[in-house]
Amino acid sequence: MAAVLTRDIVKTFGEITAVNGISLTVPDAEFMVLLGPSGCGKTTFLRIICGLDQQTSGDLLIGGRIVNDIPPRARGVAMMFQSYGLYPHYTVRNNIAFPLRTQRLPRDEIEKKVQWASQLLGIGHLLDRRPRQLSGGERQRVALARALVREPTALLLDEPLSNLDAKLRTSARQEIKNFQQRVGLTTIYVTHDQVEAMGMGDRIAVIDHGRVRQVGTPKEIYDDPADLFVATFVGAPPMNIVTHNGGGYLGFRPENFLPTDMIENGAATEFSFRVDRSEYLGSERIVYGVMDGFDSKQPITAKLPPAHVAAERIRPGEWHPFAVKNSALRHFDKNGNRTSRH
Amino acid sequence: MPRAFSRSLREVAFFFGITFFVILAAFPFYWMVITAFKPNSDLYDVTNVPFWFNEPPTLEHLTYLFKETLFARWLLNSLMIGVCVTMITLVTAVPAGYSLARMTSRKGEALGIAIFLTYLVPPTLLFLPLSRIIAELGLQNSMWSLVLVYPTFTIPFCSWLLMGFFKALPPEIEEAAIVDGCSLFGAFIKMAIPLSLPAILTVVIFTFTLTLQEFVYALTFVSSSSQKPVTLGVSTDLIRGDVFFWGEIMAGALIAAVPVAVAYNLFLDRFISGITGGAIK
Numbered sequence: 001m002a003a004v005l006t007r008d009i010v011k012t013f014g015e016i017t018a019v020n021g022i023s024l025t026v027p028d029a030e031f032m033v034l035l036g037p038s039g040c041g042k043t044t045f046l047r048i049i050c051g052l053d054q055q056t057s058g059d060l061l062i063g064g065r066i067v068n069d070i071p072p073r074a075r076g077v078a079m080m081f082q083s084y085g086l087y088p089h090y091t092v093r094n095n096i097a098f099p100l101r102t103q104r105l106p107r108d109e110i111e112k113k114v115q116w117a118s119q120l121l122g123i124g125h126l127l128d129r130r131p132r133q134l135s136g137g138e139r140q141r142v143a144l145a146r147a148l149v150r151e152p153t154a155l156l157l158d159e160p161l162s163n164l165d166a167k168l169r170t171s172a173r174q175e176i177k178n179f180q181q182r183v184g185l186t187t188i189y190v191t192h193d194q195v196e197a198m199g200m201g202d203r204i205a206v207i208d209h210g211r212v213r214q215v216g217t218p219k220e221i222y223d224d225p226a227d228l229f230v231a232t233f234v235g236a237p238p239m240n241i242v243t244h245n246g247g248g249y250l251g252f253r254p255e256n257f258l259p260t261d262m263i264e265n266g267a268a269t270e271f272s273f274r275v276d277r278s279e280y281l282g283s284e285r286i287v288y289g290v291m292d293g294f295d296s297k298q299p300i301t302a303k304l305p306p307a308h309v310a311a312e313r314i315r316p317g318e319w320h321p322f323a324v325k326n327s328a329l330r331h332f333d334k335n336g337n338r339t340s341r342h
Numbered sequence: 343m344p345r346a347f348s349r350s351l352r353e354v355a356f357f358f359g360i361t362f363f364v365i366l367a368a369f370p371f372y373w374m375v376i377t378a379f380k381p382n383s384d385l386y387d388v389t390n391v392p393f394w395f396n397e398p399p400t401l402e403h404l405t406y407l408f409k410e411t412l413f414a415r416w417l418l419n420s421l422m423i424g425v426c427v428t429m430i431t432l433v434t435a436v437p438a439g440y441s442l443a444r445m446t447s448r449k450g451e452a453l454g455i456a457i458f459l460t461y462l463v464p465p466t467l468l469f470l471p472l473s474r475i476i477a478e479l480g481l482q483n484s485m486w487s488l489v490l491v492y493p494t495f496t497i498p499f500c501s502w503l504l505m506g507f508f509k510a511l512p513p514e515i516e517e518a519a520i521v522d523g524c525s526l527f528g529a530f531i532k533m534a535i536p537l538s539l540p541a542i543l544t545v546v547i548f549t550f551t552l553t554l555q556e557f558v559y560a561l562t563f564v565s566s567s568s569q570k571p572v573t574l575g576v577s578t579d580l581i582r583g584d585v586f587f588w589g590e591i592m593a594g595a596l597i598a599a600v601p602v603a604v605a606y607n608l609f610l611d612r613f614i615s616g617i618t619g620g621a622i623k
Contacts, residue, residue: 052520081517086515088537
């Protein structure tokens with residue numbers, strides 16, 4: 001049974017359409033990531049699921065039950081906010097106990113569950129502190145414990161890592177994912193960071209302008225983008241897109257664009273590539289240039305393993321023979337939708 | 343050592359500046375205190391130095407104030423009016439400020455400004471229509487007319503003040519409470535109110551002081567001595583014809599001022615954080 005199911009959810013604010021017909025099924029225990037640029041409607045969609053905003057039209061089912069008109073408190077979902085939304089005037093213990101108190105559970109049961117949740121996240125020693133006395137990582141764990149303690153049908157996370165510094169973010173990512181797998185909790189995770197999405201999601205829904213552009217595993221999203229938006233939004237640097245056959249487009253990932261002699265086996269298509277500039281990044285070298293006979297809005301990029309590419313293969317200002325394996329070429333029609341599968 | 347010299351010069355200038363303002367602010371209080379305790383023979387002898395006691399201090403003005411006038415009654419009236427108006431203001435302005443802060447559309451902002459503008463209408467214009475209302479309600483010559491009228495200027499200002507403070511509160515806290523099982527009202531009571539206590543305290547002090555020092559409405563609506571608040575009683579009943587009961591007037595002003603001064607000093611820090619709450623955070 002699907003933990004969360006939406007049918008054609010639309011949300012408008014006056015003239016503006018924030019969510020434009022999203023239908024999504026999130027099965028039990030899945031880690032679903034909603035990925036999109038800021039302002040694409042992903043946070044609004046999440047707020048509709050937890051009930052903080054009401055959809056203009058469409059149906060929302062949580063645990064098989066239609067909850068369109070049910071207030072947030074009765075939906076059985078927990079939400080973790082970007083800024084965590086901890087209660088500053090409560091201790092950590094009372095923060096975690098709050099969702100249980102509102103359900104009027106008996107006191108000893110509340111205490112037992114608070115202990116369980118705080119042990120699970122390793123914050124047992126912080127129970128008598130207040131939120132302002134905690135570090136960013138500790139606050140995140142308290143927010144998780146508070147979300148988890150009443151065993152929700154689904155956990156909703158709105159960019160939970162954006163307040164952490166880069167170093168902490170990697171370990172926090174690990175922590176959330178481990179924890180989600182251990183508990184087997186259905187999770188919907190909103191982010192604009194493709195690294196988080198690729199690294200954590202069982203499946204990713206790429207959202208743009210209030211619509212789902214593609215739903216799939218990280219591998220499907222990366223290897224077989226459904227349209228030009230997904231192709232250029234996911235991947236760093238993004239997929240190269242060149243105009244092709246009149247109205248259509250041809251796409252290929254920078255790491256598949258190599259000097260011809262580095263293509264080992266299988267049929268490949270050759271291109272002539274003029275190198276303009278190259279960046280050495282330690283583990284890889286990014287080369288920028290133009291392709292003979294093909295138009296593109298962005299410079300064409302190639303991502304090369306630095307150890308194996310001789311300097312004369314990429315000397316700036318000269319034309320070099322480059323190639324892409326045919327299996328790595330993606331075709332899009334003039335509207336930007338994918339036309340071929342490999 | 344020109345550097346040390348310029349520093350000590352700055353300190354001296356600072357000291358003089360502070361002294362000037364302290365004298366400016368404290369002199370009226372000092373004048374009140376000595377006048378309240380001077381016997382009339384000292385007060386009315388023009389050959390005496392007016393800045394200090396020329397005869398031993400006396401309690402005669404205080405005794406007269408409490409025994410021969412309705413001063414205790416006026417104090418009680420002021421307290422009653424202050425408490426009632428503060429309650430009315432809190433019950434109205436806290437939900438109003440919260441709603442204005444959380445109304446996301448332009449309308450909320452426009453409404454907030456409109457409410458603030460009503461605060462700027464001078465009472466000298468308003469007491470004409472208000473006196474009609476008071477008369478219709480049969481409250482003329484009663485201190486309850488003031489309980490009705492004072493909120494017309496305390497509520498707009500306090501709603502506006504609280505709106506600024508509530509705007510500075512991150513909405514995620516209330517939203518988290520709503521997802522965690524509260525109703526909208528529950529989140530307001532359990533989260534928004536406790537977190538805005540400094541602002542609410544500011545509103546209490548502000549409202550109370552404003553009602554305590556109000557004069558024009560009291561003078562217009564109340565004339566019998568037993569219904570007067572302290573500001574009105576002291577300045578009307580203690581000036582009879584052209585006879586000023588200076589000692590009693592000063593003693594009365596002093597007694598009315600001391601509790602307010604103490605309250606301000608105790609809560610000064612919170613008061614400032616309440617006033618500036620919307621600006622910095």
